[in-house]
Amino acid sequence: MPKNSYKIPSSLNRSFLDHEVALSGGGFQAKPLPMKVLLFWSGSILTLFWVASSTFVAQAAWWLIALVVIWWLITTAFLGQYSKTKEMKFASVPALLAYVPAAARRVLTRTSTNPSSFYSVVGIDNISATGLIKYSDGTLGQGYLVVGSASILLFEEDRKAILNRVDSFWRKVDTSCEYTFVTTKEPQRVYHQIANLERRNLALEVRDPELKELMDEQYDILNDYVGKQFASIHQYLLLKGDNLESLRRAHSVLQAEVENSSLMIKGCTMLNGDEVTDMLTVLYKGKSS
The missing domain is CATH 3.30.70 (Alpha-Beta Plaits)
Incomplete structure (x- = not known):
């Protein structure tokens, strides 16, 4: 019997970073998060403390530091999101940077152009x-x-x-x-119909001009009209x-x-x-x- 519901099985390419950890305490139960998301947030927060206290940002006015902190947290929250395909948005940043240039989004296929770009897309x-x-x-x-x-x-x-x-x-x-x-x-596809029309043409015993004109018309309809439009x-x-x-x-x-x-x-x-x-x-x- 067919199943009533289906799910995507766990990937065989899972590692320690893909294991999910449930955060709970004090009656609070959060959605389980993968280890790589938790490590990403931890590393980002530690880096933020270092940037705000030990770099040139620490010499700026308090409101500029506040803007940097807010921007940093928003960026971390966006890049640290976990998609339905079990991937972090942070992993898509290299592909995004490679796609930003206009030359990377346009592949010329003229016979006179360098085929390297098209070859990289097709891979055949x-x-x-x-x-x-x-x-x-x-x-x-x-x-x-x-x-x-x-x-x-x-x-x-x-x-x-x-x-x-x-x-x-x-x-x-x-x-x-x-x-x-x-x-x-x-x-x-009209290959079989055209082949059958050709067999009828070869089987003709009387080469009547009007009959030949009718068969030519049928060929034009099959080849130029039905087979193209x-x-x-x-x-x-x-x-x-x-x-x-x-x-x-x-x-x-x-x-x-x-x-x-x-x-x-x-x-x-x-x-x-x-x-x-x-x-x-x-x-x-x-x-x-």
């Missing part, structure tokens, strides 16, 4: 003809076009069966491989493994899931190099004005 070294992605950190990836079976119109029994199947699948996956679902909105939602699954062996194991688990049941994944197609490039193009290519 190569995409082979078979669709194997080689990342700059040494990991490998493979993309798939997937079709799910969930719908808002499901009956209760079908919903439970899908949730049970999904829960069973995630219990089998290997932790050495990442599963990333990418949802995009792209033009309708009608957008639909497409979903991809990106497997990223530490090495080729972990990627193969993840592929085997995914293949077994698709072959044995259609509850979680109704259809799955491995992408080749060109198709992976098209998938990533939707994510990284800006809209032309």
Whole structure:
């Protein structure tokens, strides 16, 4: 049976500083705080005493010292906040400083510009003809076009069966491989319709000009109108493994899931190099004005 509620499990990357301590005394019960938050506040208060008593700030007027103390406490309270993701805002300061310059927020993708900035964002070294992605950190990836079976119109029994199947699948996956679902909105795919139109064209026994004109019109509608102006939602699954062996194991688990049941994944197609490039193009290519 599916669970009624879910929670984010504790990270395996926890350290001594992540342990929470409950502060209480005299009938007062405060919310448990991690050790790193308490140490951050303690270090900040001690530094404040040193700045206000032993530096040039101590020579200023009392109201200037009061302003420094108030500013210091407000800054400490802001940077010492603990987010829902178990991270302190203080840890985001280096990323903020790196993001402040205008050059760091703008990545040029022209063919005549230096590709280093764009490469640092993408982090992909190569995409082979078979669709194997080689990342700059040494990991490998493979993309798939997937079709799910969930719908808002499901009956209760079908919903439970899908949730049970999904829960069973995630219990089998290997932790050495990442599963990333990418949802995009792209033009309708009309490859099969165009191929069927071409087969009808080749099967014609009489080459009538009016019939040929009708088929050309159908091709233009499929290729230029439906295939470019009608957008639909497409979903991809990106497997990223530490090495080729972990990627193969993840592929085997995914293949077994698709072959044995259609509850979680109704259809799955491995992408080749060109198709992976098209998938990533939707994510990284800006809209032309």
